[in-house]
Amino acid sequence: MKPPRQFFSPLATGAPAPLRDLPIAIERMIHFVPPHLEKVRAKVPEMAAQVDVILANLEDAIPADAKDAARAGAVEVGKMDLKGAGFWVRINALNAPWHLDDVTTLVAGLGDKLDVLMVPKVEGAWDIHYMDQFLALLEAKHGVMKPVLLHAILETAQGVANVEAIAGASPRMQGISLGPADLAASRKMKTTRVGGGHPGYRVIADPGEGARISVQQDLWHYTLAKMVDACAMHGIKPFYGPFGDIADAEGCEQQFRNAYLMGCVGAWSLHPSQIAIAKKVFTPDVDDVKFALRILEAMPDGSGVAMLDGKMQDDATWKQAKVIVDLARQIAAKEPEMKAAYGL
């Protein structure tokens, strides 16, 4: 384990100092774009105005013969006016033939315009240590002033086993997303879905009179909970990943909502129709914010006990209310209509 002081020293001469705190950013939807397609690139500025983060995808779903074009397209997209949206790139995995060119080209071509690199199939802290050192060298070489942050996808059984170490591996760590498709394959789960539930995964009532009640369960509950705790422990952000059944808006909303309630701050949008779903789910509900504000008002110094609508409030509910109000304030600072709706 590195001594604490070294943790915040630059890893290369001339590289920027690692950040002590993450920049404040609303990241409710990470909108995936395939950057090798000229038609898609042309629509990015318009799209950027509707989303919190634009992500140029270089990894899975980009054909092998389009990887170079996608990388060049990502540099082009990163230079556009993204109307305040964050700019992330999902690079190819550490063992892929395109990985080296992805990282070197993006840092050289974009420098400070690159907010976050999403790293697929992270297995353990060693993968983050490698990225950390490599990025420091590239930042020093290209005079980058703002450290490139790292976001790991949790999509292998080994990664899940090591998630706490991954979350705490470097001050560059910005967050972690669940990658349910690759994770299902890695675990040998018997599903071909990308996220969401499965009708066969359920609990059933005991035998008795009449039909036995049976309810579908959430296949991702354990992993998501483990990931949220690891992220919270290390002060980084947890995200739900992709929901692949684009036609099932209701299923997508429910899966995102479970993640939101459990502590996640955002999810991926793979299709424009999922942008509004993520925005709705990861923006605190107006009534919840108003009730949370009443809790804070009832206990101005955060201590003691109060009753509101028959519900007991104490230090712990004050802290819960503060989580919701802090998030609402961040969103209100960006969106005047939400500021008005929350009455902030």
Ligand code: GLV
């Ligand atoms: C995402 O990359 C996934 O594998 O689900």
Ligand code: MG
């Ligand atoms: Mg994947």
